[in-house]
Amino acid sequence: MIEKGRISNIQSAMLAITSLTIMGHLIVLTLVISHSKENGWIAAIIGTALGLIGIVAVTRLSQRFPGLTLIEILFRHFSWPGKIAAIVYLLYFFILTLLAVRLFGEAYKSILYETPLTAFIVIILLVSAYAVYLGLETIGRMNQIMLPILVVMAIVVAYLTMPNKDYSNLLPILGEGWMPVGAGALSVMGWFGEIVIMGMLLPYVQKPERLMKANLWVAALTLIFFLGPVTGPVAMFGATEAAKMTFPTFSEVRYIEAGEVLNRFDAIAVLFWTVGLLFRISIFYYGLCLGTAQALKLKTYRPLVLPFGWLIGAGSLWFAADYEEIQSFLFGVYAPLNITMGALLPVLLLLLSRLIQKLRKRKEVAEER
Amino acid sequence: MPETRNRKDAAPHDAPGKELLDLFSSTEDLVTRSIRILGLEGRLIYLHEMINQTALTNIEQSLTDLAWMQPNESDESRQEHNKMDLLKAKLAGGTSLDEDGVDSLVDPILSGKTVLLFEELRQAFLLPTSDAEGRSIDEPVTDQVVRGPRDGFVELISKNLMLIRRRIKSPDLKVEYITLGKQTRTEIAIVYLKNIANEGIVEEVRKRLSRIEIDGILESNYIEQLIQDAPLSPFPTMAAAERPDRICASLLEGKVAIVTDGTPFVLTAPSVFVEFLHSNEDYYDGAMPASIIRWIRALGLLIATFLPAFYVAITTIHQDLLQTPLLIRIAGYREDLPYPVLVEAFFMQLTFELVREAGLRMPKAIGNAVTIVGTLVIGQAAVQAGLVGALMVIVVAVTALTTFILPNYGFIQVARYTSFPMLILAGLFGFMGIILGLMFILAHLCSLRSFGVPYLSPISPAHKDAWKDVFYRAPWWRMDMRNPESGIRNRRRSRTPIPHPPDPETEGPG
Amino acid sequence: MNLLYSLAFVALAVASVAFQAADAIRRKQFKVLAAQGAILALAIVLGILAIYNFRIPSMAELLQALVPWQA
Numbered sequence: 003m004i005e006k007g008r009i010s011n012i013q014s015a016m017l018a019i020t021s022l023t024i025m026g027h028l029i030v031l032t033l034v035i036s037h038s039k040e041n042g043w044i045a046a047i048i049g050t051a052l053g054l055i056g057i058v059a060v061t062r063l064s065q066r067f068p069g070l071t072l073i074e075i076l077f078r079h080f081s082w083p084g085k086i087a088a089i090v091y092l093l094y095f096f097i098l099t100l101l102a103v104r105l106f107g108e109a110y111k112s113i114l115y116e117t118p119l120t121a122f123i124v125i126i127l128l129v130s131a132y133a134v135y136l137g138l139e140t141i142g143r144m145n146q147i148m149l150p151i152l153v154v155m156a157i158v159v160a161y162l163t164m165p166n167k168d169y170s171n172l173l174p175i176l177g178e179g180w181m182p183v184g185a186g187a188l189s190v191m192g193w194f195g196e197i198v199i200m201g202m203l204l205p206y207v208q209k210p211e212r213l214m215k216a217n218l219w220v221a222a223l224t225l226i227f228f229l230g231p232v233t234g235p236v237a238m239f240g241a242t243e244a245a246k247m248t249f250p251t252f253s254e255v256r257y258i259e260a261g262e263v264l265n266r267f268d269a270i271a272v273l274f275w276t277v278g279l280l281f282r283i284s285i286f287y288y289g290l291c292l293g294t295a296q297a298l299k300l301k302t303y304r305p306l307v308l309p310f311g312w313l314i315g316a317g318s319l320w321f322a323a324d325y326e327e328i329q330s331f332l333f334g335v336y337a338p339l340n341i342t343m344g345a346l347l348p349v350l351l352l353l354l355s356r357l358i359q360k361l362r363k364r365k366e367v368a369e370e371r
Numbered sequence: 372m373p374e375t376r377n378r379k380d381a382a383p384h385d386a387p388g389k390e391l392l393d394l395f396s397s398t399e400d401l402v403t404r405s406i407r408i409l410g411l412e413g414r415l416i417y418l419h420e421m422i423n424q425t426a427l428t429n430i431e432q433s434l435t436d437l438a439w440m441q442p443n444e445s446d447e448s449r450q451e452h453n454k455m456d457l458l459k460a461k462l463a464g465g466t467s468l469d470e471d472g473v474d475s476l477v478d479p480i481l482s483g484k485t486v487l488l489f490e491e492l493r494q495a496f497l498l499p500t501s502d503a504e505g506r507s508i509d510e511p512v513t514d515q516v517v518r519g520p521r522d523g524f525v526e527l528i529s530k531n532l533m534l535i536r537r538r539i540k541s542p543d544l545k546v547e548y549i550t551l552g553k554q555t556r557t558e559i560a561i562v563y564l565k566n567i568a569n570e571g572i573v574e575e576v577r578k579r580l581s582r583i584e585i586d587g588i589l590e591s592n593y594i595e596q597l598i599q600d601a602p603l604s605p606f607p608t609m610a611a612a613e614r615p616d617r618i619c620a621s622l623l624e625g626k627v628a629i630v631t632d633g634t635p636f637v638l639t640a641p642s643v644f645v646e647f648l649h650s651n652e653d654y655y656d657g658a659m660p661a662s663i664i665r666w667i668r669a670l671g672l673l674i675a676t677f678l679p680a681f682y683v684a685i686t687t688i689h690q691d692l693l694q695t696p697l698l699i700r701i702a703g704y705r706e707d708l709p710y711p712v713l714v715e716a717f718f719m720q721l722t723f724e725l726v727r728e729a730g731l732r733m734p735k736a737i738g739n740a741v742t743i744v745g746t747l748v749i750g751q752a753a754v755q756a757g758l759v760g761a762l763m764v765i766v767v768a769v770t771a772l773t774t775f776i777l778p779n780y781g782f783i784q785v786a787r788y789t790s791f792p793m794l795i796l797a798g799l800f801g802f803m804g805i806i807l808g809l810m811f812i813l814a815h816l817c818s819l820r821s822f823g824v825p826y827l828s829p830i831s832p833a834h835k836d837a838w839k840d841v842f843y844r845a846p847w848w849r850m851d852m853r854n855p856e857s858g859i860r861n862r863r864r865s866r867t868p869i870p871h872p873p874d875p876e877t878e879g880p881g
Numbered sequence: 882m883n884l885l886y887s888l889a890f891v892a893l894a895v896a897s898v899a900f901q902a903a904d905a906i907r908r909k910q911f912k913v914l915a916a917q918g919a920i921l922a923l924a925i926v927l928g929i930l931a932i933y934n935f936r937i938p939s940m941a942e943l944l945q946a947l948v949p950w951q952a
Contacts, residue, residue, distance in 0.1 A: 110803060114688065117800070124801065129807050129814070135816040142815040143831040144810070169376045269689055269802050298916055305901045305913045309920035312894050316927035 014207045015216045016149045018200050020191065021285050022224045024278025027231050029105065029332060030193045034232055038186030041175060042232040045183045049190020051226040054218075056195050056345035060350050061217050064204040066132055066355060072201030073293040080353065085297075087347065092293050094343045095199065096317070099286040101331075103127065103318040107280045108325055113272070123315050130280060131311040134288045135304060138206060141284050148277050153227075160268055169237045190228075192337030195344020196220065202289035225277035287314065388471045391416060391488070392674050395480075398838060406487070408434045409454045414488045414497075416476075418617040421483035422500040430485075437461070462487075462496045467722070478556065482720060505530070511613035511635065513780075518655045519530050523613045524635035525782065528558050531630050534615040539622060543567075549580055552588040556634040559594070567625040572822050576627050576640055591631040591638050600821055605788065607781035608821035613822035620654070645830070647779040648672065671776035675786040678770045679716050680793035680805050682763070686712045704760040713798030719767045720790065727771070761810035886932050891925055 009017075038045040060072075069074045076088035107122040133141050197220070204213060288303075291310055295303035321326045395401045401417040405412065417427070437457070463612030476486050476495055483501035488494075508530070511523030524531045532546060547561040559580065563573050577597035588594060591611060600608045612618055613635050618628050621639040629638040648668050653661040686701060708715060726745040732740055750764045770790065774783045789812065819826035898921055905913040 027554055110800075114801065121799075125804070125807060129811050132811060133814045140814055140818040143825075143827065144813050145811065146831060147817075147827075272802045273806055276803050277810065280807070280810055294916070298912060300913055300916070301910075305905060306920065307918055308898050308901060309917045309924065312897075312924035312928070313920050316924045316931055319931040320927050 008205070008206055008208050009138060009142035011207055011209050011212055011216045012202055012300045014145050014200070015220050016145050017142060017203065017281065017285060018098065018197060018217070018220045019223055019227075020149055020152075020197070020278055021282040022196060022220070023227050024282050025102070025196065026193055026228050028109065028275065028279075029336075030189055030228075031231050031235075033189040033332060033337070034186040035131055035236065037181045037189060040236050041183050042236065043229055044175070044192050045186030046225060046228050047182065048231050049187040049220055050194065051311055052187060052191040053194025053197075053345070054221060056341075056348060057197050057221055058214070059216050059345065059348035060198050060201050061204070062212050063348055063352050063355070064201060065210055065213060066352075068210055069205045071196070071203075071205050071292065071296060073296045074205075075351075077297060079358075080351070081287065087351075088293070088297055089199075089223075091343065092290060092297065093289040094339070095202075095286050095293065096314075097339075098196065098199075099283060099314050100318045100321045101328075101336075102279060102283045102286060103314055104321050105330065106275070106283070107318070108328065109275055109279075120315075120319070123318055126280065126283060127311050127315050130283045130287055132305055133280075133284045134291060138203065138288065140289065141281070145281055148281075152274060152277060155270060155273065156227070156230075160234070163234065163238065169233070188341070191338045191345065192340035194224075195340030195342075197346040198348060199286055199289045201348075202292055203285070287311075307343075333334060391476060391486070394473075394477060402478075406431065406435070408458070409437055411451065411454060411489060411492070414490070415485055416480065416488060417485035418480055418483065421481070421502060422485055423483075423502040426500045426502075427485055427498065430500065434461075436486075451492060451817075455489075455492060458494075458496065476551075479823070481556065511627065512614050513732065514617070516650075516655070520614070520616050522615060524615060524637060526633050526635060527559060528630055528632035531635070532560060533563070535619060535628070535630075537613060538619045539564070544622070547577070551580065551583050551585070551594070553584075553586050553748075555587040555589065555633075557588040559588070560630040562622065562628040562630060564625070567623065569625055569688060572628055572641060572824075574823050576629070580629070588633075590633065590634045591636045592628065592796060594629060594631060596637055601819055604815065605781075605785045606818060606826070607647065607779065608640075608642055608819065608826070610639045610646060610779070611636040612639070613637075641824040643821060643824060643828055644816060644826050647782045648777070650778040668776050670777075671773040672782065672786060673714070675770055675774040675777070675783075676789050677793060677805060677809075678773075679766055679790055680797035680808075681718055682766045683712050683716050683794055684797040684801045684805060687798060691823070701762060704762045708757065711798070712763075714762055716766075716794055716798075717791070719759055719763050720770075720794065723767050723771055724787065727847050741802065784789070795855060883933055887929050890928050890932065892919070894921060894925055 005252045034042045034045055034049075063072075063075065065069075067079065070078070072091060074090045076084040076091070078084075080087065103123055105127060106126050107119045110115065110122050111119055133144065197217070200217070203209070207213060287307075287310065291303040294306055294310075300306075322331060392401070392403065400413075402417055402419050404415045406415050407413070415427075415431075476488075476497075479497045480486055485498040487496040487498055505527045506525045508525055510521040514523070514558045522534060526533060536544065541564065543565045545563055547564050549559045549561065551555050551559055561576060561580070562575070563819070576598075580594070583594070583597045585593065585597065595607075595609050595611065596602065598609075607845045610621070612621075618637050618639060622628055626639045626641065629640070648665065653665065656664075658721070690698060723746070724744065726749075730742040747769065750759075750768070753759045754761045754764060774786050777783050779784065789808075793805060793808050796808045798804075800807070816827055817825075817831060825831060898917055902917055903915060905911075905917065
């Protein structure tokens, strides 16, 4: 295979957690709160349970074809429909990368509103491209160092915001019935669908047998990390207010005061977003480059890093005309897209591969007679 | 004995001697003398300034006093043969000109040995007359400690090896010699502990050294630059030290040392990031103070690199981070300044670097005075002239001071020079810029390897055992395992249990 | 002004890939070169469109058209 690196199980799990969590806390949060308001946490739990379908499917698929990434599996084992599916997946990775880069720009534009969007795109892509160029091992190691730091800071932040929160705002439970909860749950399930990008990384993990356990932990931890932000803003601002906010966690963090000197911990939010989005973008960017290289049967993915960098940069500008379009994209397309690519397709592939195996066995048995 | 300086019109010589002298032609410090030993005609050839005159005189004396004990032997050639054997026994071997050729005599002459040449018999002997003078062993200038040994390496490779061998008296300590440099023919020694070091790394060191093709090796840094893993990276991947105790500590960890003749700086490989934040003193002090100092050093590294950037970021972009009273005060410092904080910071940093660099080359007498003048007075004057804010001067001064916390000069350079791009990033993008810059550096560090060992181990490929030496310094009775990346053969360092006063019942006196 | 930006953009994009492209040519890896060229070309087209603010249906719009319902 093209990537010679190996990452440990822990590193791969951490990468998945970072990628998912940052998207969750930034974007999915708005979706869930606006759909389910104070019952967001119920939606989260249900959504995670549903998301497990996709996770299990992807892990199983990877274990069934050891050492091959998703794209390689599709190309080699599913003949021409597989090739088409692979291209669809590559487009999917591309779209998600564009989304992530654009979101980075938009998020920072809301703080540093005088800086042009392009500047943000350029700078995040520079660092990202460098990391992707250096390889999977490097990204895994970086994440291994940064994630614990982020988690610790998140806990500190959560603790500091406690006095402002009133958890009675989380009632009533299921006040408006199951519909809003369902919509939120679907968003969460869609969010988890993104874990399909791990299909590009799992073959390079050191201990494939333990992957199922690792990925289940990923789901569990992501859910736990998500419960905080899904309840926090509601507790602080009340359900209807929270639903209106574009970036609820951001607003929440603004209210922290630490003694006489520091307040408005926007800076902490900056840290989370930058690092989290950086890893997310790097992983999808990496998956895109690696997948394309494998589809074209190139020796290494490195020559593609720079060209794709430019493409992603230009593409993220083309992606939407303004934030309104992004909003409607998120509310309309994001969840179904992810559910399809991340849950439906992997399950389909898994069943198909089982079917093909059974047919083959029957053929062999028939030939023996 | 008549002494003949080598001149073109000297008496004609026989072939091998002439060959030898031709190689050294036009050099007036090569001396040739005839000598008569045991009735045989021989010649002494040496470089006048390289030899120890007393040693040569002593050897000459003992040789000419040799009496031949077998006058009865009639056969001439037999006689000569036996005399040769006697000389060989006395002078420990010898070079046969037919086998090894005249070229093998060149290096020894250059190193200060004297060649005793018997031309007709085609034999040559090397007399050990090298003058091993040089600087006396003293505490190294660049590496001073409060508690610890006070000897440092000197410029002679033999003395340096002696200092190492004195400390590690083990037959497992292996030394391999290599000569590098076409013109300088510098002697290099690879030193390692065979039962601890990773053979793969030793082999890699050998390979890389043998690939060096250069005219001259004047300092070990030449070697470092020619064999390092990432020549384009600002981060050092090999460590250099002037103290034998530091080198021996590294050897005991399984590292390979490279000793270079002509410089007191000995290289060690492989080297990882955390190593450059360590100082030997950590091990000579108690565990608690040493751990605290380690944390302070790490903090120092962060401050040295990021403080000016932070200041710029807070005052330019993230002003809402500070509460109003502090904000007003900071604004007050900059009241009349016509340009943005970024420019001010850049300007101050640059000035400081200039002053510092200039201070390095000033003669000692005025050096200190001028540096103090430079910083205090100029800084003060600049503030009063309204060119920079007072707070800025403080920030820059603190930054500069903290760089000296770092024990490794390479790291100091890295900190100083990355602070500039950080400034720019901070000025443009605020905290996000700083974080992205940090991530960029982190990516670079994560991908760096030193002779195969990942640069960020034992943090990144996490080896929990080795953490005892990284985040804090565990007391010696707890440091029982070596870093598996380099000391792979022999993991266990010590077995000492925790020290305790004698148990009164079982072990007490009386 | 836009023209200047566009030219600078194209120049920068090509220059940055130049080293790797030259390497690919030297090693006769034509597939690599083709891939690089194609991606870069696409990027340049999109970039110029962005600079000139051409109104083409954006990706978000395209995808939304694919979705049969509006959730």
